[in-house]
Amino acid sequence: MALNRKYAALPDLDSAPDIYETPELTDDNSTVPTTAARTHSDDEFYDVEDDTPGISRSRLRINEARSRFLPANVDANGVDFSDRVDGKRKSYKASSRRQRILQDGTEELGDLSDDDDDESLERRIARLKREVEEAKDEYAKRKAEASTQADTDDAKGDNRLTSLSQALDEISKPTGRRVTAQAPRAVPSTSQEEKPDLPAGDNATYTVTYAPTYEQSHALAKAADFDRRLLMLEKGLGINASLMPEADVNGLPRAILPTLDSMNKQISTLAEASTANLDTISRRVRTLVQEQDKLNDSREKAKSLREELGRGAPTAPAEESEQEAKINALYGILPTIENLTPILPPLLDRLRSLRAIHADAATASDTLSRIEQQQTEMAAELKQWNEGLVKIEAAMKEGSVSIETNKKVMEEWVKDLEERMEDL
Numbered sequence: 502m503a504l505n506r507k508y509a510a511l512p513d514l515d516s517a518p519d520i521y522e523t524p525e526l527t528d529d530n531s532t533v534p535t536t537a538a539r540t541h542s543d544d545e546f547y548d549v550e551d552d553t554p555g556i557s558r559s560r561l562r563i564n565e566a567r568s569r570f571l572p573a574n575v576d577a578n579g580v581d582f583s584d585r586v587d588g589k590r591k592s593y594k595a596s597s598r599r600q601r602i603l604q605d606g607t608e609e610l611g612d613l614s615d616d617d618d619d620e621s622l623e624r625r626i627a628r629l630k631r632e633v634e635e636a637k638d639e640y641a642k643r644k645a646e647a648s649t650q651a652d653t654d655d656a657k658g659d660n661r662l663t664s665l666s667q668a669l670d671e672i673s674k675p676t677g678r679r680v681t682a683q684a685p686r687a688v689p690s691t692s693q694e695e696k697p698d699l700p701a702g703d704n705a706t707y708t709v710t711y712a713p714t715y716e717q718s719h720a721l722a723k724a725a726d727f728d729r730r731l732l733m734l735e736k737g738l739g740i741n742a743s744l745m746p747e748a749d750v751n752g753l754p755r756a757i758l759p760t761l762d763s764m765n766k767q768i769s770t771l772a773e774a775s776t777a778n779l780d781t782i783s784r785r786v787r788t789l790v791q792e793q794d795k796l797n798d799s800r801e802k803a804k805s806l807r808e809e810l811g812r813g814a815p816t817a818p819a820e821e822s823e824q825e826a827k828i829n830a831l832y833g834i835l836p837t838i839e840n841l842t843p844i845l846p847p848l849l850d851r852l853r854s855l856r857a858i859h860a861d862a863a864t865a866s867d868t869l870s871r872i873e874q875q876q877t878e879m880a881a882e883l884k885q886w887n888e889g890l891v892k893i894e895a896a897m898k899e900g901s902v903s904i905e906t907n908k909k910v911m912e913e914w915v916k917d918l919e920e921r922m923e924d925l
Contacts, residue, residue, distance in 0.1 A: 630669050633662065758853070758854040758857055758858075
């Protein structure tokens with residue numbers, strides 16, 4: 502009654518009892534299954550055709566599924582399957598045998614192989630650290646059980662494990678700015694368990710962001726490399742400072758282009774040498790020597806006269822003092838110029854050579870483009886010639902075939918004529 506009073510004020514409330522209608526049973530409809538359920542075998546599977554294609558009713562072959570995991574081997578000795586979150590908790594190790602199907606259909610199982618063949622370097626280092634920790638725990642257990650062993654054996658085992666831990670820590674450190682680091686050398690161990698833990702090599706090389714090729718691509722580095730190649734070429738030609746009177750032993754060697762120019766002139770002079778030319782050259786050399794001697798004498802006289810005038814002459818006006826100051830400044834620079842005299846000629850020659858080479862290099866791109874265009878044209882011409890040769894070879898083959906057929910026909914005709922002549 503309380504329920505009726507509670508919902509009495511609600512609109513559209515039907516107080517009639519709930520009626521559930523079901524279809525009446527007829528002779529054609531029955532709720533009893535007409536056929537018995539089909540039992541499924543564990544070794545076979547059946548694809549049941551049903552009106553509901555979205556549901557897969559296929560059964561697996563149990564034996565085939567079991568045979569797939571036969572080569573697997575799981576080592577669960579000392580494994581902790583509890584829910585504790587502990588880094589020292591030991592996990593199981595799974596390994597499988599390599600399978601090979603023979604020609605007769607049988608399977609052959611090979612050696613055990615771990616599933617960590619494709620592991621990365623970080624995973625490998627982590628695995629090695631975990632194995633070292635497990636080795637330490639096992640060593641501590643054995644040490645506690647066998648307390649009668651010698652202290653030397655304990656010290657050796659501790660040193661080996663410590664060295665392995667240090668090696669792994671050194672490998673796993675960030676590289677930083679170091680380029681090459683020396684990994685600590687591990688003590689060789691005879692234990693089979695510790696052999697995989699040894700580092701692969703003594704030297705560990707790390708890659709940093711500095712690129713050594715940047716210096717080679719620099720403009721100054723390119724110029725220095727070009728100068729070095731020029732010097733190597735000059736040395737290959739046998740050009741050194743001892744052959745040049747204007748260069749000192751410790752001075753720079755002459756550049757290659759002026760040297761080649763002078764060699765060309767010398768060769769042309771020797772090739773065109775005659776009595777008249779040699780006489781003319783000798784007279785000119787003597788004239789030059791005399792002029793050089795006169796010039797040296799005039800320099801000495803001018804120097805002595807300037808010294809005498811400097812001692813006895815009165816003070817000159819302001820203009821002459823400025824001129825003398827300039828002259829004195831030039832004479833003060835003369836020692837520096839004289840010291841640079843052995844270096845300046847080869848240096849100027851090399852600069853002139855570099856200028857000529859750079860001028861030629863400016864037009865090198867145009868020359869290369871012309872050469873490439875010529876090569877393209879030559880390739881097109883060679884292609885046309887190749888096509889023509891192929892056609893000629895095909896025509897020659899056809900001609901040889903036709904000649905052979907004509908030869909056979911002519912032989913038959915000759916034989917027929919010979920037979921007719923014999924009959925006559």
